[in-house]
Amino acid sequence: DVVMTQSPLSLPVTLGQPASISCRSSQSLVHSDGNTYLYWFQQRPGQSPRRLFYKVSNRDSGVPDRFSGSGSGTDFTLKISRVEAEDVGVYYCMQGTHWPPTFGQGTKVEIK
Amino acid sequence: QVQLVQSGAEVKKPGASVKVSCKASGYTFNTYGINWVRQAPGQGLEWMGWISGYNGDTNYAQKFQGRVTMTADTSTSTAYMELRSLRSDDTAVFYCARDAHADYWGQGTLVTVSS
Numbered sequence: 001d002v003v004m005t006q007s008p009l010s011l012p013v014t015l016g017q018p019a020s021i022s023c024r025s026s027q028s029l030v031h032s033d034g035n036t037y038l039y040w041f042q043q044r045p046g047q048s049p050r051r052l053f054y055k056v057s058n059r060d061s062g063v064p065d066r067f068s069g070s071g072s073g074t075d076f077t078l079k080i081s082r083v084e085a086e087d088v089g090v091y092y093c094m095q096g097t098h099w100p101p102t103f104g105q106g107t108k109v110e111i112k
Numbered sequence: 113q114v115q116l117v118q119s120g121a122e123v124k125k126p127g128a129s130v131k132v133s134c135k136a137s138g139y140t141f142n143t144y145g146i147n148w149v150r151q152a153p154g155q156g157l158e159w160m161g162w163i164s165g166y167n168g169d170t171n172y173a174q175k176f177q178g179r180v181t182m183t184a185d186t187s188t189s190t191a192y193m194e195l196r197s198l199r200s201d202d203t204a205v206f207y208c209a210r211d212a213h214a215d216y217w218g219q220g221t222l223v224t225v226s227s
Binding site: 037039041043048049050051054060090092094096099100101102103104105106 | 214
């Protein structure tokens with residue numbers, strides 16, 4: 001199985017400051033069809049996961065533009081330009097290129 | 113709007129089985145598959161398997177092979193996940209999510225396994 005490694009696992013951030021989460025895969029996530037099936041999810045406390053990005057950098061409807069996704073191959077990044085209180089939660093990357101789909105361990109974002 | 117509504121919380125004894133449902137609405141059920149994802153208390157997300165809403169084909173994570181069965185009823189737009197031979201470490205919230213791209217998620221079903 002493809003191993004997804006996130007860092008850091010805990011990310012205390014000051015309100016209004018940027019935040020960045022790294023996700024690395026043990027194999028390239030470029031599919032034979034040319035797409036890269038890397039997703040980002042947000043899980044707020046007590047809630048279900050919510051998808052933020054699909055295929056690396058495509059923002060889902062309703063996701064604020066302070067969030068951005070980037071990367072290629074085996075290295076991916078989720079950035080928040082200015083953290084707001086509602087961004088507190090755990091963020092997961094997931095790959096869907098190789099079967100079975102696998103998640104990163106999660107990064108907990110909290111306010112300092 | 114797309115919605116996935118799951119069945120309510122369950123309490124089971126070790127060795128028992130549980131069957132969780134996921135009723136879909138707001139889209140044509142047989143054009144998307146359903147994934148099932150497990151989340152143990154305080155832990156991360158773990159993919160369990162997938163079922164096609166079109167023809168019922170399934171693909172299970174090796175970890176759950178032989179212990180899980182996923183089914184789909186197109187007449188009611190409902191997917192089901194049955195987990196057998198429950199152990200205490202199966203205590204978790206189980207989520208359904210639409211298709212391989214997991215764009216919509218159910219609210220989760222807490223299954224507690226305790227003697």
